[in-house]
Amino acid sequence: MRSILSAVLIVLAALLVPASAVAYWADRELGDADRYTAAMSPLAANPAVQGVVVTQATRALSGQIDAGPFQGDLDALLGEALGSFADTPAYRTAWDAANRAAHAAFLKALTTGHGDALTIDLAPVIAQVKQELVADGVPFADRIPVTHVSVKVMEYDNLAALREGFRMLQIAGIWLPVLTLVLAATAIAVAVHRRRAVIATGLGLAVGAAILWIAVDLCRRLTLDDLPADIDRGAAGAVYDALTAFLRTTAWVVLAIGLAAALGAWLMGRLRRTP
Structure with a gap:
């Protein structure tokens, strides 16, 4: 009876490994503005993400300033300025500010049901570019409007289901990982042969970890395959990898x-059996 109970507890602990990791991640990583921003911060140097930011910001600003015969030159200058600005510390600061705002919008969507995508507002980036160009004395730079340009990096179809799932994961939070550890420890404690139970528990946890890794990889493929055609796959993949x-x-x-x-x-x- 004890062996059966131990085996059942080991299986339960193994199955709870991926669920525990996801619950903790949703509550302490996605749900925390500082950790979310820290996770997204390295994307400031990602070429695919930089390309999307530069393209979208240039497209938004292009043609909004009447420069007469110099319009083409000004638009080209804006593109070059944005491209150069993407490699500066000021851009990384603006990127972090934009992501902090995106996190607030993301949580609002999950709690109120408004919104159907994860977007990043490029207004802080555009404001910094304008400041840099004005400081350098670039003609017409003071006329650049600080436009709210939203870059869509993720889109979700069933927000209601996502909201409910996120709420349940937040409730589980730290308690599900604790339960997993308690089950693993109990499985070893009640076992008739504890050394064998330790081996089985260790292998069970390893299997659970493998399931988690496969699930993250599978969800990545499904997420990217379901994205609309107007969302850059490289940038979306980088965002997914950063978040997970x-x-x-x-x-x-x-x-x-x-x-x-x-x-x-x-x-x-083996050592105990060695004479």
Whole structure:
């Protein structure tokens, strides 16, 4: 009876590994503005994301300033300025500000049901570019409007289901990972052969970690395949990878811990049998 109970608890713990990681991620990573911004911050240097920002901002500003016969030159200058600005510390500061605002909008969509996409407002970026150009004495730069240009990087069809799922994950939060650890520890404690239980538990956790990694990769493919044609796949993939980096890291850490525990218990058994 104890062996059966131990086996059931090990299976439950293994199955809860991916759910626990996702619950913690939704509550402590996606739900926190500072951590969300920190996760998105490295994308400021991503070429695909930079390309989308420069293209969208240039398109929005192009033609809004009447420069007469110099219109073409001014539009080209704006594109070059935005491209050069994308490699500066000021751009990274503006990018972080834009993402912090995007996070607030994202949470609002999940709580109120308004909005159907994850967008980034480029107004902070445009404001910084205007300031740089004015400081450099570029003609007509003071006429650049600080336009609210939203770059759509993710789109979700069933917001109601997403909102409910996110709310449930936030409720689970830290408690689901704690439950997973309790189940694993209990499985070992009630087992008749504890060393074997440690091996089985370690392998079970490793399997759960593998399921998590596969699920993250599968969701990435499905998410990118379902995107509308007007959303850049490279940029969207970079955003997805940045947002799910915690899950992939967690999968590798749990996999390593599980395999190490199983290997350690197996080696202990071999050493005890050695005369």
